[in-house]
Amino acid sequence: MTDKQSATERIGGKSRRTFLAGAGAAGLASLAGCTAFLEDAAETDATIATVAVESDEDGEYYHPTEDNIESGVYSPLTRPLFIYVNHASLEEKPDTLAAFVQHYFEGQHDFSRDTGYYAATDEVRDENKEEFQAVLDDLGIEPDGDAVDDDIDCSGSNTVAPVTDAAGESFEAEYPDANIYVDPEGTGAGFEAFAEGDSDVQSASREIMDEEAELAEENGVEYSSYEIGWDGLSVVKHGENDWMEEVSLDELHAIWQYESDVDMWSDLDDDYPDEEIELWGRDSDSGTFDYFTEEINGEVGSIRTDYSAHTHTDSIMEGIADNQYAFGWGGVGYFQELGGEPGEEEFDVEDADDGDEADE
Missing domain, CATH: 3.40.190.10 (Periplasmic binding protein-like II)
Known part of the structure; x- marks a missing residue:
């Protein structure tokens, strides 16, 4: 995206505030369905x-x-929940994406529990931080908090979408020039976009499958994955x-x-x-x-x-x-x-x- 939009202006075509009001924050169809469900029930x-x-x-x-x-x-x-980070996006948007992922890990326990899911262990969170820092070191990225002003597109699981969106809401509160967009089309559909290089972060309720990893490799998409909670x-x-x-x-x-x-x-x-x-x-x-x-x-x-x-x-x-x-x-x-x-x-x-x- 080229034009800046506020956090409440767009998330899959709806504001994040409206998005969060839906049951489980599952997106457009979910919002309308949940509202009707509650009224009818x-x-x-x-x-x-x-x-x-x-x-x-x-x-x-x-x-x-x-x-x-x-x-x-x-x-x-019971299953683990993940995010996948596109390394090409890190190089393209080093300050914003790196800062967002670090922010995500810092608060992942709260983001998971606040949206109805369950926290991973402290050891898993600390491993996420260490492994992501190793990725940044390999790419030569040192994020500058004063330069956080890009748009970040997050594809994938509508199960994990509320967690990613909570991280985005918190991040935008700290960095108002950044925009985090969450498109909860499903893990499989999200991996298709991610493997084509069309998203920066993939929320996933399972690990990437062999055929998806092969597609990413064919397209030159390098990535790393991190466990952010349990469902x-x-x-x-x-x-x-x-x-x-x-x-x-x-x-x-x-x-x-x-x-x-x-x-x-x-x-x-x-x-x-x-x-x-x-x-x-x-x-x-x-x-x-x-x-x-x-x-x-x-x-x-x-x-x-x-x-x-x-x-x-x-x-x-x-x-x-x-x-x-x-x-x-x-x-x-x-x-x-x-x-x-x-x-x-x-x-x-x-x-x-x-x-x-x-x-x-």
């Missing part, structure tokens, strides 16, 4: 709740709470679902595997209702999709095709809240941004109108 008393998932650590069942995620027992549905995937049901309190990994696989023959709740358990399961999840542009399919079905992209696939997690929550027999999955941060607490019997979405995010 307040009228219908729609409820959603998390389901306890079997741990591959000890075989017990856990909800995606902060303690369970940071302790490691909510596995395999848990929530398995969610309608609040009036009183038959499934917990789900095993085998059951999740049976439901979501390619060409699954589980169509009715009673296909899982004879005691469950003889009603069709309405399934909701992320689409194939999402790193959340990649992670879930690999961990539950053993291969990235392996999944049944007859479910409602969405780019934004709040749309999934909306769908599940609308049908007693619905069932799905998405990032737990979105569930919490709506005001829910994992492990509660149910979350009455009507109460979300009283939350801080809804009031912004």
Whole structure:
């Protein structure tokens, strides 16, 4: 971009203030969907709740709470979150991009927790700082804080977008001549742009895949990656679902595997209702999709095709809240941004109108 724009003038076509008011800050479609969701839910008393998932650590069942995620027992549905930094962009915008990344690492614990996610360890944060400084040394970059005035384009995960945006908001408050733009199109779509050299920072809810790394190499795009936090995937049901309190990994696989023959709740358990399961999840542009399919079905992209696939997690929550027999999955941060607490019997979405995010 050539013309300067204020922080509240543009972020994917919307202001950052408006962006943050959406559930999970997931961008344009998310903003509109979340607003309608909260209004409709307040009228219908729609409820959603998390389901306890079997741990591959000890075989017990856990909800995606902060303690369970940071302790490691909510596995395999806990994953690290990353940013990737384009080295050519560092050379093109040395002062602004270097200062932004350093600012990101300095506050990464707060940026993660403040947006509904979980902090990495202090050791990981310190390693980020050391490894990035080594990159700057190799490139001969010594950022000048008085010369921070460029635009930084951030592509990638809409799961990680709230964290990157929080870092951008904080950075712009310190450096008002800089602009941080966040385009949460999904990890896969973001890596396509990043590997073409079309973005400066890539937010990612998974590590780069071999074919993406090969594309970056073909295009001469050099980069480095850094872990900036943790996320848990929530398995969610309608609040009036009183038959499934917990789900095993085998059951999740049976439901979501390619060409699954589980169509009715009673296909899982004879005691469950003889009603069709309405399934909701992320689409194939999402790193959340990649992670879930690999961990539950053993291969990235392996999944049944007859479910409602969405780019934004709040749309999934909306769908599940609308049908007693619905069932799905998405990032737990979105569930919490709506005001829910994992492990509660149910979350009455009507109460979300009283939350801080809804009031912004």
